[in-house]
Amino acid sequence: MRTYTIKLNDNKEIFLLNDEGQVVKTTDILDRTPGRVFAFDGPMGAGKTTFIRQLCADLGSEDIVNSPTFAIVNVYDYPTPSGRREIYHFDCYRIKDIREAMDFGAEEYLYSGEYCLIEWPEMIDALLPEETVHIKITPLENGDRQLMIKD
Numbered sequence: 001m002r003t004y005t006i007k008l009n010d011n012k013e014i015f016l017l018n019d020e021g022q023v024v025k026t027t028d029i030l031d032r033t034p035g036r037v038f039a040f041d042g043p044m045g046a047g048k049t050t051f052i053r054q055l056c057a058d059l060g061s062e063d064i065v066n067s068p069t070f071a072i073v074n075v076y077d078y079p080t081p082s083g084r085r086e087i088y089h090f091d092c093y094r095i096k097d098i099r100e101a102m103d104f105g106a107e108e109y110l111y112s113g114e115y116c117l118i119e120w121p122e123m124i125d126a127l128l129p130e131e132t133v134h135i136k137i138t139p140l141e142n143g144d145r146q147l148m149i150k151d
Helices: 048-059 098-103 106-110 121-127
Strands: 002-008 014-017 037-041 073-080 083-091 115-119 133-139 145-150
Touching: 014 048, 037 048, 037 121, 048 073, 048 083, 048 115, 083 106, 098 106, 098 121, 106 121, 115 121
Parallel strands: 037 115, 037 133, 083 115
Antiparallel strands: 002 014, 002 145, 073 083, 133 145
C-alpha cells in the first residue's frame, strides 16, 4: 500500500507528497500502477472530484472537469504522443442497482483500456475489473488529505 499527502499550493492546485516527503504530480499514481481503472473511496466532501479534476489537468486535459452526479459518466480527452485519448469519470452515487450500471454500458467503459476514474465505486463493485486500483481519500484535521493506494 502506498500513502501520499494531498496538499494545496498558493494557486489552489493540488500536489502530492510521497512517503519520503518529496513533491510528486498527481499522475505519479498512474505511472506507478499497471491498471487503468481507479476506484476512489472517501466520505462526501473528502475531495474525490477535486483530486480527479487536478489529475485530468495534469494529464493535459483542457476539458472542464466536474462531478458527473446526474450524467453518471463524463468523458474528457487528453493528448498523448500517439493522439488523443479519453478519460471516463464516473459518479455512481445515484445508481440504485447493478442493472442500472449495465443499462448505461458501464462494462464497455471499464474494459475499454482508457482511464476510468470512479467515485462511489461500491455501487458497481461487481463490475469492476480484477486489476482495479483502489484509492481511499481521508480528510485530515489540518485540511490536508491522506491518499492511500491499494493496487
